[in-house]
Amino acid sequence: MSEPHPTKPLLAALQGALRPHPRGGKPMWMMRQAGRYLPEYRALRAEKGGFLDLVYDSAAAAEVTLQPLRRFDFDAAILFSDILIVPHAMGQHLQFLAGEGPHLSPRLADARLEDLTPVLERFEPVYETVRQVKAALAPDQTMLGFAGSPWTVATYMVNGEGSKDQGVTRRMAYEDASRFQALIDAIVDISVDYLSGQIKAGADAVQLFDSWAGSLSPAQFDRWVIAPNRAIVDKLRARHPDAVIIGFPKGAGGKLLSYVEGTGVDALGLDETVDPVWANRILPSGLPVQGNLDPLALMAGGAELTRAVDHILASFEGRPHIFNLGHGIDKDTPIAHVDALVQSVRSAG
Structure with missing residues (x-):
C-alpha cells in the first residue's frame, strides 16, 4: 500500500496512519448516512419515485450522497446505492416493495444462473454517481464505494429476498456445493469488475458488506466468507495495487481474527455486538478498525x-480508528442526536 494520504484524514487512517485529526477527535462517517432520517432525502425520494429510480438517476444519487456532508462534519461520502445492484446487473429482476423490502426474481432456488441474461450497463449510472460526487467533495474528504460480499449477495439471489436465518441458501450450500460455488465465483468476478469501475471513477476506498456472515458455521464461514472475499481482494489489487479495502463481516464475532488474516483486507468494520476492548486486544497491532456504536444508542441519545x-x-x-456505527443508522434517529454524536467525537482528544 502507498504512504498514508497527506490531506484526507479518513483515507490516511484506513492506510494505517495515526495522526491528530485537524478538527479534533477521530475521522468519522456513518453507515447509511444518506437516507430516510434526513428530510431532504425524503423530499427527493418523493419527487423521484421508487428507490431504483433514485439509484439509477446519477444526479439525484449524487445529491443524496452529498446531503449528509452538508449537514454534518463527516470525513467521507459513501456511494448511495444498494448491494443488490450486482444481482440486478447479473440479470435478476429487482424491485423494492413498500413495507416488504427488496425482491429478486427468478430466485435461484428455483432457477439456473445460466438462464440469466446479464445487463452490465446497469453499472454505468453508478460510476457516473461516483464521478459527480468525487468532483463535489472537498480536498480533505474521502469517497467510499462498496459492494456486497458474495455470501450475502448469494443469500438474496437464492431466496429472492431477505430471511431471518438464510436457511434456503445455507441448505443449498450443503446439498449442492458445486452449484453454489459456481454462483459465488460468478459474484466474485462481477464484483471485482464493479469495484474496479468505482475506483476508476474516483472511489478512494471500497467496503465489502457481508451483512449475513454471522449465520455460518466455522467451516462454512471459511469457504463462503473468507475465501470469496480473499479472491476479491487479490483480484482487485491485481488491477489496482494501491486499492484500499474495508471488510465488514457483520456477526462474525470470534471469527474476526481469522477473517482479517484470511482475506487480507486493509481495515475491519466492527458491528455493535463486538466488545471494542476485546477487539483491540485480539486484532493485529496497527490494523485500522471502523465502528462500532450501536445505532439504537444513537437513536436514544443522552448520557x-x-x-x-x-x-x-x-x-x-x-490504533488507527474510524468512528462509525456498528450497522446502518435507523430512519427514526433524531438529527439532533447525530449532531451530538459529531460534537462528542470531535471534542475527544
Missing part, C-alpha cells in the same frame, strides 16, 4: 450515547 462514544474512543486509543 448513554456519550458513555458509549467515550468507551469506543478509549478502547481504540493508539
Whole structure:
C-alpha cells in the first residue's frame, strides 16, 4: 500500500496512519448516512419515485450522497446505492416493495444462473454517481464505494429476498456445493469488475458488506466468507495495487481474527455486538478498525450515547480508528442526536 494520504484524514487512517485529526477527535462517517432520517432525502425520494429510480438517476444519487456532508462534519461520502445492484446487473429482476423490502426474481432456488441474461450497463449510472460526487467533495474528504460480499449477495439471489436465518441458501450450500460455488465465483468476478469501475471513477476506498456472515458455521464461514472475499481482494489489487479495502463481516464475532488474516483486507468494520476492548486486544497491532456504536444508542441519545462514544474512543486509543456505527443508522434517529454524536467525537482528544 502507498504512504498514508497527506490531506484526507479518513483515507490516511484506513492506510494505517495515526495522526491528530485537524478538527479534533477521530475521522468519522456513518453507515447509511444518506437516507430516510434526513428530510431532504425524503423530499427527493418523493419527487423521484421508487428507490431504483433514485439509484439509477446519477444526479439525484449524487445529491443524496452529498446531503449528509452538508449537514454534518463527516470525513467521507459513501456511494448511495444498494448491494443488490450486482444481482440486478447479473440479470435478476429487482424491485423494492413498500413495507416488504427488496425482491429478486427468478430466485435461484428455483432457477439456473445460466438462464440469466446479464445487463452490465446497469453499472454505468453508478460510476457516473461516483464521478459527480468525487468532483463535489472537498480536498480533505474521502469517497467510499462498496459492494456486497458474495455470501450475502448469494443469500438474496437464492431466496429472492431477505430471511431471518438464510436457511434456503445455507441448505443449498450443503446439498449442492458445486452449484453454489459456481454462483459465488460468478459474484466474485462481477464484483471485482464493479469495484474496479468505482475506483476508476474516483472511489478512494471500497467496503465489502457481508451483512449475513454471522449465520455460518466455522467451516462454512471459511469457504463462503473468507475465501470469496480473499479472491476479491487479490483480484482487485491485481488491477489496482494501491486499492484500499474495508471488510465488514457483520456477526462474525470470534471469527474476526481469522477473517482479517484470511482475506487480507486493509481495515475491519466492527458491528455493535463486538466488545471494542476485546477487539483491540485480539486484532493485529496497527490494523485500522471502523465502528462500532450501536445505532439504537444513537437513536436514544443522552448520557448513554456519550458513555458509549467515550468507551469506543478509549478502547481504540493508539490504533488507527474510524468512528462509525456498528450497522446502518435507523430512519427514526433524531438529527439532533447525530449532531451530538459529531460534537462528542470531535471534542475527544
